[in-house]
Every structure is written in structure tokens, then in C-alpha cells.
Amino acid sequence: MSASILRLEQVSKTYPQRAQAAVDHVNLDVQAQEIVALLGPSGSGKTTLLRMIAGLECADQGRIWINEQMVDSPAHKVWVAAEKRDLGMVFQDYALWPHLSALENVALVLRHRKWKNWRSQAQEMLARVGLQEVAEQYPYQLSGGQQQRVALARALASQPQLLLFDEPLSNIDAVMREELRGLIARVVREAGLSAVYVTHDQSEAFFIADRVAILHRGNILQLATPETCYEKSATPEVARFTGAQGPYAIKLHNKGICWGEQLVLMQDHNWEAGTAQLFLRPDALQLSEDARPDCIPATVQLCGYLGGIWCIEAKIGDEVTQFYHPVNLPIGASIHLDIDWTRALIYPDRK
Ligand SMILES: Nc1ncnc2c1ncn2[C@@H]1O[C@H](COP(=O)(O)OP(=O)(O)OP(=O)(O)O)[C@@H](O)[C@H]1O
Numbered sequence: 001m002s003a004s005i006l007r008l009e010q011v012s013k014t015y016p017q018r019a020q021a022a023v024d025h026v027n028l029d030v031q032a033q034e035i036v037a038l039l040g041p042s043g044s045g046k047t048t049l050l051r052m053i054a055g056l057e058c059a060d061q062g063r064i065w066i067n068e069q070m071v072d073s074p075a076h077k078v079w080v081a082a083e084k085r086d087l088g089m090v091f092q093d094y095a096l097w098p099h100l101s102a103l104e105n106v107a108l109v110l111r112h113r114k115w116k117n118w119r120s121q122a123q124e125m126l127a128r129v130g131l132q133e134v135a136e137q138y139p140y141q142l143s144g145g146q147q148q149r150v151a152l153a154r155a156l157a158s159q160p161q162l163l164l165f166d167e168p169l170s171n172i173d174a175v176m177r178e179e180l181r182g183l184i185a186r187v188v189r190e191a192g193l194s195a196v197y198v199t200h201d202q203s204e205a206f207f208i209a210d211r212v213a214i215l216h217r218g219n220i221l222q223l224a225t226p227e228t229c230y231e232k233s234a235t236p237e238v239a240r241f242t243g244a245q246g247p248y249a250i251k252l253h254n255k256g257i258c259w260g261e262q263l264v265l266m267q268d269h270n271w272e273a274g275t276a277q278l279f280l281r282p283d284a285l286q287l288s289e290d291a292r293p294d295c296i297p298a299t300v301q302l303c304g305y306l307g308g309i310w311c312i313e314a315k316i317g318d319e320v321t322q323f324y325h326p327v328n329l330p331i332g333a334s335i336h337l338d339i340d341w342t343r344a345l346i347y348p349d350r351k
Pocket residue numbers: 015016018021022040041042043044045046047048049200
């Protein structure tokens with residue numbers, strides 16, 4: 001058996017009076033020193049899954065192991081309470097005690113466990129998140145970002161092998177969010193810990209995680225590295241949820257692809273003839289200098305400056321697509337788009 005820090009086998013959960021399972025036969029494996037993000041739209045089951053790992057919710061079916069210890073299995077009548085699971089948890093709303101200082105919040109669990117060096121350990125954890133200066137301040141005297149750093153220091157303090165994050169940056173403003181996601185990724189890696197990180201923000205999941213599990217209606221549709229989820233999205237839902245543009249309705253021919261009125265000729269491809277959904281990443285399109293038969297005619301509709309590069313919105317027939325370009329283009333200009341078809345995400349419709 002592999003030395004995974006966390007393992008879920010066929011884990012399911014249906015809430016009372018709900019027809020559909022919140023989590024449906026999920027398998028998941030988190031290795032030592034690995035960060036796995038759970039990414040999915042609202043209601044896809046991320047929080048339910050995390051709460052089952054934490055021991056705040058019990059599974060209806062399946063088995064959960066933490067550090068090789070079975071912690072939940074209805075079939076075996078096994079249930080290990082949350083406080084006995086050796087976990088650190090960071091919540092969206094920080095969950096700090098308002099009447100305790102930053103240091104006391106971090107030290108609480110250490111004192112509860114009767115650690116002799118609780119003060120120095122708590123001070124070291126605050127230093128790790130860059131907060132030694134505010135150790136004596138109370139939560140109401142700290143910004144949201146600082147409070148979340150205290151919560152991170154508290155989660156690290158008891159040196160658990162596994163950390164759980166439930167949308168920890170949702171209440172933080174955009175600039176601080178980028179700083180904190182870097183801090184979280186760095187601190188977890190430096191401490192050599194494993195983590196499960198729930199978010200509905202694709203860029204946050206991609207930045208922080210080694211692997212990303214994309215959830216949809218209680219199922220994991222894809223569990224892979226951020227690059228694989230982005231470049232080889234397993235399903236249309238994964239493509240959509242990782243920010244690809246589309247779906248565009250296309251037809252697959254033996255000679256190539258038909259998009260609107262345009263037949264794009266291709267030398268070799270492996271698709272069977274039929275209809276399909278096409279998704280495109282903006283960075284897989286570029287302006288073509290000439291009207292080659294493998295390019296798509298389009299009209300410039302809008303240009304938006306992103307800083308260092310422009311995002312050009314173009315119309316292809318009735319559909320809209322975006323690509324990046326170093327300079328802006330005249331609105332209404334007729335252009336041709338060169339598409340890197342090796343990076344196109346194409347999903348043939350079921351016959
Ligand atoms: N306590 C509950 N009682 C009944 N249904 C619930 C409960 N908690 C969650 N659900 C339902 O279970 C499904 C999964 O919810 P869950 O909160 O796990 O999703 P999520 O992906 O975390 O969503 P969000 O990003 O909005 O937090 C949803 O249909 C939700 O309405």
C-alpha cells in the first residue's frame with residue numbers, strides 16, 4: 001500500500017431531503033508533501049468533501065484514511081472525531097477567538113496539549129507568517145489578511161501532517177489575495193506538509209496546487225496537474241471551468257473542421273465525422289498576416305488593455321472569441337485568426 005497522507009475510496013454523501021448526492025463515489029489520494037486543490041463551481045461538493053476529511057461531517061458510504069489510519073467507514077462502523085485526526089484547518093472566516101491576542105490564538109491548541117515550549121513554538125509560527133510584530137494584538141486590531149495569517153500560524157502550530165483550507169482567501173481583497181496565496185504555498189512547502197485546498201478560483205488553485213481535482217455535481221471529473229487540466233481538459237465542464245472560451249458548435253469532416261461558413265483544411269486528424277463542441281484558450285489564437293485556408297475570418301469588436309498586452313475580442317459569425325495582441329486594433333477591422341489546432345479542445349457530440 002502506498003504511503004499516502006490522505007486516501008478516500010468511493011466516498012459518498014447525500015443530505016436528507018436531497019435527491020442528488022453532494023459527493024458521489026469519490027476517490028482521492030494525497031501524497032506526502034503534496035498540495036491538492038478541490039476546484040469547482042458553487043454546489044459541486046467541495047466543502048462537503050473537505051468537511052468529511054476534517055471529521056465535521058460523516059460519509060454515508062466509502063472509506064477515508066489519514067496517515068494510514070482509517071478515520072471514517074460506515075461499513076466498518078469506524079469514526080474518528082475531528083480533534084483526533086491530527087489536522088490543521090484554515091477557514092474562510094478566520095475563526096479566531098476575539099478575546100485572545102494573536103499569540104494566544106496560536107498557542108491555544110499547544111497549551112491544551114500541554115506543550116512545555118508553547119510560547120516559543122507560537123512565536124516561531126507567527127514569525128513564519130511574518131507577524132511577530134503584532135503578536136500581542138487582538139483580532140479586531142488586525143486586517144483581514146493579518147487575521148488569516150494568524151489562522152495559518154495556528155493551523156501550523158501543532159505540526160499536523162495534513163492541512164485543510166476552506167476558501168481561505170475569499171474574504172481578502174485582490175492585491176492581498178495574491179500575496180497570501182504565495183505565502184500559503186511557500187509555508188506549506190517549507191514545512192514539508194500535505195494540504196487539501198478548496199477554492200472556486202481557478203488561478204488560485206493552479207498557482208498553489210501540485211494537482212487539481214475538478215469537481216462537478218459531486219464527482220471528480222479530472223485529477224491532474226494544473227498544466228494537464230488546462231491543456232488537456234478531460235471534459236467540456238473542465239474546459240469551461242478552467243476558463244476556456246466556448247463551447248463553439250463545429251462540424252468534423254474528413255478534410256478538416258467546419259466552423260460557421262469556414263472549412264479549415266487539415267492534413268491529418270483523427271476525428272470521426274460528426275458534430276462537436278470546440279473550446280479555445282485565448283493564448284492558442286493569434287492574428288494572421290495573411291488569409292490562409294487554415295485561418296478563420298473575424299471582425300474586431302473590442303480591445304481591452306491588460307497591462308503589457310491587449311485582449312482583443314473578435315466576432316466569428318455570431319460567436320465571440322478573445323486573443324492577446326501586443327497592440328490594439330481598429331474596431332470593426334476584418335482580420336484572420338491563426339488557431340493552434342494542436343491546443344484546441346474538441347469534444348465530439350455523442351451519436
Ligand atoms: N447542510 C446541508 N444540508 C442540505 N444540503 C446541503 C448541505 N450542505 C450542502 N448541501 C448541498 O450539497 C451540495 C454540495 O454543497 P457544497 O457546499 O459541498 O458545495 P461547494 O462546492 O462547496 O459549494 P460552494 O462553493 O457554494 O461552497 C449542494 O447542492 C448543497 O446545496
